[in-house]
Amino acid sequence: MTLFKSREALLALAILVTLGVIAARFPAFVAPSNLANVFNDTAPLMLLAIGQMIVILTKCIDLSVAANLALTGMVAALMNGAGVPLPLILCAVVALGAALGAVNGVLVWKLGIPSIVVTLGTMTIYRGTIFLMTEGKWVNAHEMSDAFKALPRHVILGLPVMSWIAIATIAVFAVVLARTALGRAFYAVGGNPHAAVYAGLDVGRTQFWAFVISGALAGVTGYLWVARYAVAYVDVAGGFELDVVAACVIGGIAIAGGAGSLWGAMLGALFLGVIKNALPVVGISPFWQMAISGLAIILAVAFNAAQRRPRGRLILREAAQ
């Protein structure tokens, strides 16, 4: 019984059922190699969802992740064009992504501006900066070095490096969130900020670190994205922040902060990934993708609210928000 109440079990079941329905007509979709493809395709979403989940845990939201990804991706492509060695580029994208996240974090921490306003603003600033750097020009495949493009696709033990980076990051953050003081602080700060202050936690500083992590992950994903698709331009991953938030909400991360599990967010991302990859196979136009993610967000948030409804009697229904 408790198994059915667990969000992760329900989501895993939903993914299996979806796979089963598709497999009934298109058995090739569930071949191990194709499933590995689906996983690899979802890796960017999973990486960003880890960061987003941590930000949401602290009662914030980061709408700038996709713009951050596009900007760091473009910087990586330009650095590669300028002949900078790959290891240096990798360090640079993490640092730049983290710095862009830190900008969000400082504005939220030091000035107390609501995160939705901050990241709505930096979202356009970051994307606009790409235009300022390139004047709207694209960096195409032939302008990128082979090593730059090959790294995410390089296969180790049957999986591309991009998948392995996602797996390693999930493993690291599973430990960080469950076993470190910072990880627990993310939950404490979002669960009850006042209690967190009394427990000696700096709420703003914790939120700052959440944004830095989200930014750093967006930076890594920026390189992976640009290298894998071998193209960089202003509108890379346009609107992807919505998918990332959707993955978290579907994964049962409470938008009010303080509750949710990493596995939930990852399953939420996989659920979206399976649907996205299945649409063309089943013969539905990819234009359905946007409406389906929207519907999934609404259903998931309604479901979350229903699950968390307090059991006590409501004396004044209007007052209960």
Place this chain on the structure above:
Amino acid sequence: MTAPVTKPAPRIVADRLHSPLRRALRSWEAILLVVAIAVFIGNTLLSPYFLNAWNLSDATFNFTEKAMIAFAMAMLIVAGEIDLSVASIIALASTAMGLAMTAGAGVPVIVLVGIGTGLICGAVNGVLVAGLGLPSIVVTIGTMSLFRGIAFIVLGDQAFTGYPPEFAYFGQGYVWWVISFELVLFAAFAVIFWAVLHRSTFGRAVYAIGNNATAAAFSGIRVQRVRFILFLLTGVMSGVAAVCLTSRLGSTRPSIATGWELEVVTMVVLGGVNILGGSGTIPGVVLAAVIMGMVTFGFGLLNVPGIVMSIFLGALLIGVIALPRLLRRG
């Protein structure tokens, strides 16, 4: 013998700390007015083409449609909610109008379909937020994707064109000389929303909810009903904006009005509405709309690309909120 009674010194407590005039001069609206005048003068100095009745009339199209939504959004934000789906409602309403047009509907029906679609979208948001008690940020991020997603399902990479010539009046028509239909509509809505927010019980209820929803409920305000009406209103105004925009462009693409939710929210926040709810005025939003429209137009005259304008808007949104906080600190 009684002790001498000392008369207590008269205590004067001012019931107003500052005179109304002094308060008005120091208000956010006064600052906005100064900025608006500065932008106007700056534009005049920078470009010889700015100070021309027809050019100024053209410039108003930069803000009229967005401002109509911003009035409703201002009330919604004052009440402590937000609607990020407004631009997507425009896309869906415009698509619905295109479908009505291809079905051979006349101009009145097309307009009704546009506004009606806005009403339905607003009702969907309202039911989810007020009816089910879900957080408006997530709900409207979801409907933002859903509404535009439906427009994409209907249109794909196609577009609706060929609206009847009479339909062009709403976005391209002039009432008198350089006064466009949209400008008149904008002014009319400004007055209506000012009256509703600042001179009606409903408006007071909106402020009460934004300041303390629980206290408002205990004062007998039907909190959820007010919230529902506000979402309905925002949907309708997005529908009206969709009619104007579609008429002005003469075509519908699913990507129509992309990013407008950011501009509308920026307009509202620049207008002095507290993003956390509880305070803000319609005159402030009107001034912010004019400023943003004039700055956009000025950038256009100077050949600055649109995306640079969006950087400026993003910085403005953050700066406007950050500045008072920085000043209070220092």
